[in-house]
């Protein structure tokens with residue numbers, strides 16, 4: 274079966290990296306797939322898609338996936354995460370495949386460092402040194418799933434099961450905002466088309482991805498009646514721990530309303546700011562989104578990172594909030610057309 278030209282061209286571009294990563298997969302009998310902490314659709318979809326593809330095509334290999342579970346997606350969309358013992362890790366050499374994350378400290382399970390070889394597929398800029406010996410990194414890709422599905426689809430003599438295709442499709446839909454964000458390209462659609470050929474039931478899948486509870490409506494109502502808009506068009510809301518308790522939501526759930534501010538005239542950047550009372554890493558977690566402005570430098574400055582139009586950051590306490598909002602407001606002050 275011939276693949277669309279977008280996939281053939283992509284494969285040519287990463288020809289060398291694909292070849293060495295395929296050789297590494299063939300070589301190792303023990304493989305672990307890693308992704309980022311606080312996972313989203315793309316992190317989990319890419320991880321589970323690749324895991325399933327490897328299990329399907331290399332049934333004799335010992336393949337695993339690790340990381341923290343997602344409060345809402347597990348088990349609705351993805352199985353429980355595996356717990357790998359130190360004993361397994363110390364049993365011999367293995368290959369770590371890191372997906373959808375570049376920064377060392379964001380890889381969900383620091384024990385990836387024990388792997389004999391580390392390879393990576395990602396679309397995030399990263400700080401410092403690359404964790405991997407071989408990387409396929411494409412910042413413009415709509416999703417890590419788009420890259421890894423391409424890698425799998427174009428691997429001759431290997432096959433993509435419906436289950437693997439569905440996981441990758443979840444990742445692409447999640448990170449491209451249902452094919453809406455500017456990162457969506459003809460390649461994104463070409464990969465999605467090949468995945469759909471495996472027989473995905475779209476209405477059923479979208480229901481599983483976007484189902485909401487009545488309590489979710491209450492938190493949306495709260496956000497809509499408690500947001501602030503800065504002078505030049507930054508909309509934001511805060512959810513302290515007490516409010517989250519009253520609304521029966523976690524910090525992860527708290528950020529899910531951030532996109533109610535997308536597509537509003539006069540708002541160019543929007544953020545959720547949720548208190549994470551976890552004593553190990555007490556902070557206020559910020560999700561930042563924008564229409565046009567590149568918000569990633571501000572995210573980096575405030576202890577985070579991410580993409581031009583979707584990034585994450587942190588502040589230690591609300592005293593830092595005005596300075597953080599000002600950094601974003603200054604972008605819109607300079608570029609009123611971004612509103």
Ligand code: AMP
Pocket residue numbers: 309313376379528559560561576577578579580583584585586
């Ligand atoms: P979120 O707002 O958590 O959904 O994150 C939006 C995007 O920014 C995702 O691609 C995340 O992987 C990335 N991101 C979030 N927080 C951080 C961080 N602290 N460091 C680097 N990237 C981040």
